[in-house]
Amino acid sequence: MKMLVPVDTNPYSAVAARKAAKLAINTWADVTILGIQTAGSAANNMPDAALSSAMSAYCKAFLSNAGEMESPYGDGEPAPWRATGNGVWETSIASETAKKSLRLMVKKGSTLDMILEQAAQDGSDFIVIGSPAKVADPGWTGELDLTAKVANKAPCSVLVVKEEKSVNTVMGILDQDHVSQESLELINQMVTVHQAELKIVGLATAKGLDERVEMKMGEVLDYYASKGVKAWITMVKENEMEDFAARAAETSLVGIWLGKKSFLAKIFSKDRVSQLINATNSSVLVLK
Amino acid sequence: MRGKEKTSILLLDDEPIVSKRLKPSLEKRGYEVEAFTDGFSALQRIKERKFDIVVTDLKMEGIDGMHFLTEVKKKFPETEVIVITGFATMQTAKESFQKGVFDFLAKPFKIKEITEVIKRAENRQRERASK
């Protein structure tokens, strides 16, 4: 699994980095921690000092989180930054014991564009990104609602991390019939890492649950049953969804399967992802 | 590995979709692939012949992938085993490496990622053969 962790110097990025480290150490993911430097900031020939220092601190979470076990990323320090392109700097952990790669990268440019570009270049399977408590709150310089935009536009699933909470249920909300194999596998990993229960939530309109959604829920249930994962089924009506998601977020990791025909757009009227992120005060997993 | 012969890969995953996706892609890259969805048949097969590389899931119905990889390494220590799993934990990764696996990949992953790992495993075998 390849994981991309976009960061800045705000506290929510530290939270996201810790979450990403926990997931990465369990899944032995190859990780890229990506810092974005806006065009006007810092010197031209080196990454911004504050960003670089924050990234080194985030990096430590990946090296120390393994407890008594050996970290898959080894036990070294990041090597000095080196320029690998115009406005691009990279470093990685120089460790002979490393079994997986932990790369730190700083790119200059538009935050959203750089994140999407890096995800495409790496072939990332998963993005973990921190978010202010409300998506419109200050943060992620230069981009309003950045996390929601990343979640909407990224080619892979995105975990928007808001605050550290214990998760006892992983919840996947389904309102359309597109569920990729990758998203099923990612849910598996989330359930395993958090030792959580799985809840599959079908979103119903006033007319009831769409036949295709219901059929897909059955397939998803079968998939997890075959894997020995206990999955609960719940149906929620669209007018109850926001409240339901907000309540569920107290102890659950709320995930939504985003498909082209998703009518979450109607429920979370302005923008489905930012509305869901706003409706919950914990992390949101956007499944692609 | 034997001269110019194709590198042989045994693929074991109880999810047919995994083999369906991986097998043709690896064959296109010139590998000789035998895919299995049940561990007992795969176990039987490794009693009959040696594979250069084994790619196995860990959690499967009927047979434990960890047991399968142990059997492979016992019979053919030079076979490189790559573990793929949908239920990764620090413990399973550690145990896999203790049993001598070449790499450990958590699902989901892209075909490019596993083919890169397979190439590295091939290279290691070549290096070993040339010594």
Added chain:
Amino acid sequence: MKTALIYIEENLASSMALRYTSRLANLIDLALQVIHVEEPENKNHFGTGWTRRTWEHGIEEAGLQEVDRLLKTERIDCRFLGSPVVRVGDRDSELLSEMSHHPYNLYIEGRLNTASVRDFYSLLGSRLYRKMTCPSLIVKNLVPIDRVLLLAAEGVDPDQLTSCFSRLFDPESIPVDLLYFHFQENDSPVWEQEHEMADYLNEIITPLADKGWNIEKKQVVRGTPEKVADLLRDYGLVVSTFPTRKCPHYELLAMLPNPILICK
């Protein structure tokens, strides 16, 4: 042998009900009668006499095909009393009519668990559930049946609970716990001393013990229906009695995601 009438449609709820019933059949010597009702009110029907009979026959055929498709897909390992029955008419009336002609020991149907208690209230408030004389099993989720909970609360008749439960299950066929639920408006659930409800609990424990049952855990909890429902998720089956009025016990039954056996 116990007989059960299982209502199915071609949907996820029925699929779960069939699979759950198949698991239940490992615990209870069960023979199933599958039934499906096509409600003409939902179709654009027309005509009288021969025209109407032909039209109804067409609906019945379509219903039979629906049932066959589901049974073929699920291929459950159960004993059946006969071929599936398909009726055309009002669902509640047809099911009650079937039950009045054949006294089943149990009625089973699948209902997807919902976030709204109103759905459950309208199900239990329906004519079918009010008039039905046998116990009913509502399968809200597909879970392993490895432990059963007898759920007691204010308004639950111990005699009804024990006699219904022991009529269906053989002694020691499955581990059984007993919980008395008290309503509390807020906060986390609080476990209370068992002896505070000793007299009531003994009205359940003693007759079951006489029939060879050993209740493993006996507990008393005070909490909101939502929080208590969450605590009980690990049970493969929750057994209680039919709630006759809206009360916290009714709300708890509505909020439980588990399959529920409602005794009558």
